[in-house]
Amino acid sequence: MTAIHASAESNPYVQMTQRLDQATGLLELDPGMAAILAEPAHELSVSIPVQMDNGTVRVFTGYRVQHSIARGPAKGGIRYAPDVSLDEVRALAAWMTWKCAVVNVPFGGGKGGIICDPRRMSSGEIERLTRRYTANLLDIIGPERDVPAPDMNTNEQVMAWFMDTYSAHVRATQTAIVTGKPVGLGGSLGRREATGLGVAISAREALRHIGMPNSGCRVVVQGCGNVGGLGAQFIQEMGHKIIAISDIYGAIHNENGLDMPSVLAHLDENRTLEGFPGADRIDGKELLELDCDLLVPAATENQITSENANQIKAKVIVEGANGPTTAAADKVLEDKGVFIVPDILANAGGVTVSYFEWVQDRMGYFWEKKDVFERMERIMVEAFQSVVESAERHKTSPRIGAYCVGVDRVAYCLKIRGLYA
Ligand code: NAD
DSSP: OOHHHHHHHTOHHHHHHHHHHHHHHHTTOOHHHHHHHHSOSEEEEEEEEEEOTTSOEEEEEEEEEEEEOSSSSEEEEEEEETTOOHHHHHHHHHHHHHHHHHTTOSOOEEEEEEEOOGGGSOHHHHHHHHHHHHHHHTTTOBTTTEEEEEOTTOOHHHHHHHHHHHHHHHTSOOGGGOSSOOGGGTOOTTHHHHHHHHHHHHHHHHHHHTTOOSSOOEEEEEOOSHHHHHHHHHHHHTTOEEEEEEETTEEEEOTTOOOHHHHHHHHHHHSSSTTOTTOEEEOHHHHHTSOOSEEEEOSOSSOBOTTTGGGOOOSEEEOOSSSOBOHHHHHHHHHTTOEEEOHHHHTTHHHHHHHHHHHHHHHTOOOOHHHHHHHHHHHHHHHHHHHHHHHHHTTSOHHHHHHHHHHHHHHHHHHHHOOOO
């Protein structure tokens, strides 16, 4: 593979547009419409000066991209990581647009990110970073305009700071400015578990769809955070066996199955999976290539590529992370007959319950967890069905079938709203 191809394969925005092109082709969309869909509607880059604990000032770079507001306010998380880039945020924002449309919630797509390493920052530094970033975004965010949420390395506390800063500026408490807040501060019951539960529901539907057993499958999970850790726990509760799971430092493996509540308790206490008793330590790369029935990549982008796709042994892949599989890897996996539940469907439980949180904040009336989960499950099952039907109708993969569902719904709104010139 040439260097040029390698960099295109590792660029999430290129990967997104390759899939989008396939979907707009199958939908026979007008080239003008395809061009609108490919471009982010609005991008903001901000410099964020922060006073560090040692008295020095550091200037961080942050982004917020609103890919589309055709169906409603931009919606999507904020990521803190050293390797955040504008193209990554662009891709993540576009995936939010298609994802919200696939589950048919009335949002567009957006995403934010700050280039920083939160593992090397104190809580006070992260708070000051968050508040200044929020202040810098004031002109483009709002409960009716753009509603952020947590993503990698951001959490309920970061959302509370974001909400407090926005509220201080508009002189009123505005809980609906972000989702994924603490439950005592306008958050929704079930939001924390929603993405992981949605991943487990997607896995159940996929196994049923291809006629595999609904219990006893051997499962490998990459990432043990909000999505991977909780997703693995729900999949285990359905009767499957989690034989390996990883975090950024490496993986743990036990053919007899790992007890997920104990794994999560160990991680909570030690901040790493290392040292978990009764499991072998293996490296993260090896994890993806383990013999298993179901693989759940739930860490980050570009994990299954043209380099390792041939070594993947799973029969089903349920993408908890956004963009874990490249377009070149898709082709290899498709040829091997692997059934992939794509990210824009598999991890959509999170944004579905974020939508419920936004609705509850705006009503000032909060639902029981049982209601949240029942409604989310109904939406996920319906979305799975519409994706499978779309893939069959267009004679394509579930991934491109999902793009067709989402892109078609966004294109409809753009068309009916019309160009304003
Ligand atoms: P998180 O920060 O809670 O957990 C991430 C996990 O992945 C951690 O275990 C971390 O150690 C591991 N990890 C990070 N980089 C890694 C790498 N390079 N190699 C191996 N492991 C790595 O994040 P999260 O909220 O669970 O998000 C994970 C993925 O799911 C991201 O792609 C995110 O965009 C996507 N996602 C999250 C949500 C949500 O509600 N949190 C919703 C939809 C999609």
